[in-house]
Amino acid sequence: ASSSPPFSLPSSLSCCTHVLGFSQSAAANMAEEAKKLAAYSAVDNNVQNNQAVGVGSGSTIVYAVDRLAERVRQEKLNIVCVPTSFQARQLILQHGLALSDLERHPELDVAIDGADEVDAQLTLIKGGGGCLTQEKIIAGNSKCFVVIADYRKDSSVLGEQWKKGVPIEVIPMAYVPVSRVIAKRFGGEVNLRMAVSKAGPVVTDNSNFILDWKFEDVQNWSEVNTAIKMIPGVVETGLFVNMAERAYFGMEDGSVKVRKAPAN
Ligand SMILES: O=C[C@H](O)[C@H](O)[C@H](O)COP(=O)(O)O
Numbered sequence: 001a002s003s004s005p006p007f008s009l010p011s012s013l014s015c016c017t018h019v020l021g022f023s024q025s026a027a028a029n030m031a032e033e034a035k036k037l038a039a040y041s042a043v044d045n046n047v048q049n050n051q052a053v054g055v056g057s058g059s060t061i062v063y064a065v066d067r068l069a070e071r072v073r074q075e076k077l078n079i080v081c082v083p084t085s086f087q088a089r090q091l092i093l094q095h096g097l098a099l100s101d102l103e104r105h106p107e108l109d110v111a112i113d114g115a116d117e118v119d120a121q122l123t124l125i126k127g128g129g130g131c132l133t134q135e136k137i138i139a140g141n142s143k144c145f146v147v148i149a150d151y152r153k154d155s156s157v158l159g160e161q162w163k164k165g166v167p168i169e170v171i172p173m174a175y176v177p178v179s180r181v182i183a184k185r186f187g188g189e190v191n192l193r194m195a196v197s198k199a200g201p202v203v204t205d206n207s208n209f210i211l212d213w214k215f216e217d218v219q220n221w222s223e224v225n226t227a228i229k230m231i232p233g234v235v236e237t238g239l240f241v242n243m244a245e246r247a248y249f250g251m252e253d254g255s256v257k258v259r260k261a262p263a264n
Contacts, residue, residue, distance in 0.1 A: 034150035034250030035114075039063035041256040042112050042148045042248040049077050052105040054138035055092055056113025057085040057131035060148050064112050069095035082108060084138045085131040086205050102141060111142035115149050116238075117162035118247050122147070122261045123221050125158055127167030127238030130193070130204050136236055139243050147247040154249045154257070158221065165214035167193070167238035174233025175201075175209050181231050186224060188215045208235055 043064050047053055055065060065088075071077055080100040083089040092099050113135055116128040124147060126132050139145040155161050165188070170178045179190040193202045193210040201209050218224050225239040242261070249257040 030252055031150045031152060033254075034252065035060040035148070036063040037250035037254065037256050038148040038150065038248040039112075039250075040067045041250075041258075042146050042246075043067040043071065045248075046110050046112065046144065046146050046246075047071065047077075047079065048109075049075070050079070051109035052080050052082060052100065052107070054108045054111025054113070054142050054145075055081045055083050055088045056111065056135055056138075056148075057088050058114035058129050060114035060150070061088065061112065062091065064148060065091045065095055065097070069097060072097060080105060082138060084111075084113065084135040085129075087129075087131070102137070106141060108138065108142040110144045110146060111138050112146045112148060113139065115147050115153055115240075115244075115247070116164070117153050117155050117158055117160070118147060118149055118244075118249075118259070119158050119160075120156045120259075122244040122247055122259060123158060123242075124240035124244060125162055125166055125238055126240055127169070127210065128162075128164065130167070130169075130202055130210050132167055132238040133169050133204070133206055133208075133236040136240065136243075139240065144245050145243050147244045148250075149247060150250045151252050151257075154259075158218070159215065163214075165189075165191075165212040168211045168213055168228060169204055169206065169208045169235040169237075170211055171233045171235060172201075172207075172209050175211060178231055178233045179211055182211070182213055182228060185227070186213075186215065187217070188213055190214075206235065 080098045081092045082100050115124040117125040183190050190211050190213045195202045222241045225241050228237050247259045
């Protein structure tokens with residue numbers, strides 16, 4: 001049913017909302033372009049014939065799968081794809097790519113995935129879409145893990161741009177004690193992620209819950225990651241430390257910035 005708005009804007013202001021709406025959609029288009037640039041560049045520079053490829057999750061990976069499918073058609077590449085989520089599996093099937101798994105391909109040549117934030121050391125926050133556990137398994141079993149992102153994810157330290165916190169997948173019965181332990185030991189605030197078009201919490205592809213930890217002051221992500229993983233009930237964290245080899249950022253000016261992991 002339609003209803004009339006409770007008030008109307010003076011005509012001088014309605015032109016401002018129009019301009020604001022336009023600039024918001026221009027910014028969204030620019031970010032989509034940047035995702036595509038990063039994804040195409042990563043696929044072109046990291047995927048070769050006869051490889052097993054890990055396919056990440058999210059909105060940026062959609063462009064990578066588009067490009068992968070295009071290259072398979074044009075160059076007759078023989079590759080198999082291993083998904084990191086239900087969404088990734090659907091993308092692989094929809095594009096007619098060869099679907100595999102870790103039973104048949106326990107070691108992948110390359111994995112490509114998005115990220116919510118990337119710092120100067122290539123430490124990542126992932127799991128904004130709830131897919132972190134399978135993503136980490138795939139990244140951890142790949143010879144090379146490559147990240148694709150737009151300029152909004154490029155930070156010097158974590159938390160600079162991404163304000164939703166670190167996602168942590170937990171066994172449902174443990175979500176309260178795990179939340180309490182994290183807040184007590186590391187500070188900040190921990191929230192159970194709630195679903196949007198369903199009553200109750202988000203349920204992951206692995207039938208677990210997601211906690212979002214809004215951290216305050218963290219110096220050593222490797223230590224914090226290990227400590228959180230040791231809490232009974234934690235399945236996995238969205239912290240990817242020392243895993244990514246390269247990150248491709250699509251930039252606002254149409255270029256692609258590549259960041260390499262620091263040498264150990
Ligand atoms: O759970 C979701 C994944 O970690 C995504 O790769 C991450 O959230 C980035 O997604 P997007 O490419 O949509 O920004």
